[in-house]
Amino acid sequence: MYKLPDLCAVTSFKTIGILTCGGDAPGMNAAIRALVRTALNQQMKVYGIERGFTGLMNADMRRLSSPSVSNIIQRGGTILKSNRCEAFKTAEGRRQATAVLRESGIQALICIGGDGTLTGAHLLALESGIPVIGLPCTIDNDIYGSDDSIGFDTAVNTALGAIDRIRDTALSHERLFLVEVMGRNSGLIATQVGIACGAEMILIPEYPIVLESISNTLASNRKAGRGSSGIIILAEGTEPGLTARLAEQLQQHGEEPRICILGHIQRGGSPTGHDRVLASCMGATAISYLLAGYTDVMVGTLGRELIPAPLGDIIGQRKHDPRLYEMVMMLHK
Numbered sequence: 001m002y003k004l005p006d007l008c009a010v011t012s013f014k015t016i017g018i019l020t021c022g023g024d025a026p027g028m029n030a031a032i033r034a035l036v037r038t039a040l041n042q043q044m045k046v047y048g049i050e051r052g053f054t055g056l057m058n059a060d061m062r063r064l065s066s067p068s069v070s071n072i073i074q075r076g077g078t079i080l081k082s083n084r085c086e087a088f089k090t091a092e093g094r095r096q097a098t099a100v101l102r103e104s105g106i107q108a109l110i111c112i113g114g115d116g117t118l119t120g121a122h123l124l125a126l127e128s129g130i131p132v133i134g135l136p137c138t139i140d141n142d143i144y145g146s147d148d149s150i151g152f153d154t155a156v157n158t159a160l161g162a163i164d165r166i167r168d169t170a171l172s173h174e175r176l177f178l179v180e181v182m183g184r185n186s187g188l189i190a191t192q193v194g195i196a197c198g199a200e201m202i203l204i205p206e207y208p209i210v211l212e213s214i215s216n217t218l219a220s221n222r223k224a225g226r227g228s229s230g231i232i233i234l235a236e237g238t239e240p241g242l243t244a245r246l247a248e249q250l251q252q253h254g255e256e257p258r259i260c261i262l263g264h265i266q267r268g269g270s271p272t273g274h275d276r277v278l279a280s281c282m283g284a285t286a287i288s289y290l291l292a293g294y295t296d297v298m299v300g301t302l303g304r305e306l307i308p309a310p311l312g313d314i315i316g317q318r319k320h321d322p323r324l325y326e327m328v329m330m331l332h333k
């Protein structure tokens with residue numbers, strides 16, 4: 001269980017807004033529910049802004065009540081909808097959003113999303129002076145300053161469910177499978193999934209990949225008595241087309257690999273218990289941060305503790321643990 005902060009209220013807010021942006025992640029709805037109920041408990045009015053920063057720029061919003069967030073804690077996706085908004089990357093786009101916030105009487109904003117959303121949230125806080133709090137919510141878990149992000153645990157478990165099934169076929173047919181998981185710029189899903197499924201090999205964007213050495217490693221594994229079945233996990237972002245090129249290369253070395261790209265299957269579905277609890281604790285804590293006078297911070301985790309992480313310190317930073325990856329490679333020899 002997470003340790004909630006013990007904070008004193010030094011300010012108050014009549015009206016706040018909430019939005020979800022970037023790739024959806026299981027647990028977004030649980031976070032919305034916790035934010036709405038905690039804010040209502042503090043006598044705030046809450047507006048749900050539709051379609052992330054696009055909806056913010058277009059004043060696309062609706063009042064949220066306690067019943068409006070009933071029965072959503074177990075649902076994947078986001079009831080507020082999400083998208084990616086190029087216009088918000090410009091100062092003009094953010095000026096338009098600031099005008100909407102002022103005209104609607106929204107005194108503070110909570111942004112739920114990944115590294116891109118938190119970058120936008122940081123710039124908005126700086127430029128508008130309106131208090132903004134971020135919640136790390138992405139299946140990629142690539143947000144520096146927080147051990148955990150809402151949605152990661154669910155995505156990893158969804159991928160594992162699929163890979164355990166693939167393993168049955170791999171063993172029965174004594175065949176090699178190349179399984180591509182999500183993560184355009186980050187190998188964290190691939191690493192976690194690879195550890196948990198006992199993969200023969202994990203290929204992630206943080207390390208250069210030499211196709212020839214992969215065939216050589218497999219050949220020496222075979223000589224050492226490892227069977228001819230196996231699972232190689234690749235992160236999506238490793239290199240465009242790499243999975244297909246690796247399959248071709250392995251064919252030339254006498255393997256009969258099959259490819260499985262898990263794709264967006266990993267983004268949807270009911271959040272795990274872990275993600276529901278994390279989202280609930282982070283949502284409640286975001287409102288405590290606002291009342292304690294924080295702005296331009298994200299609710300991060302450090303172990304089991306919830307901590308305020310300044311957005312300016314975390315954006316643009318990479319999160320990678322080389323020791324974890326080395327351990328994985330050692331276990332899979």
Ligand SMILES: Nc1ncnc2c1ncn2[C@@H]1O[C@H](COP(=O)(O)OP(=O)(O)O)[C@@H](O)[C@H]1O
Pocket residue numbers: 021022023053083084085086087088089090113114115116117118119120121123138
């Ligand atoms: N450098 C940036 N400046 C301002 N806004 C940004 C920036 N990067 C991303 N955003 C905003 O955040 C949105 C979501 O970012 P994206 O990277 O697509 O997803 P995620 O938040 O899940 O990482 C973008 O569509 C854009 O509106």
Ligand SMILES: O=P(O)(O)OC[C@H]1O[C@](O)(COP(=O)(O)O)[C@@H](O)[C@@H]1O
Pocket residue numbers: 022023024114115116137138139140182183184185236267
């Ligand atoms: O659904 P899209 O827009 O194709 O995006 C795919 C990307 O979104 C993700 O699922 C989540 O990334 P973000 O959290 O940064 O949005 C990545 O793993 C993947 O590379």
Ligand SMILES: [Mg+2]
Pocket residue numbers: 022114115116138140
């Ligand atoms: Mg991202």
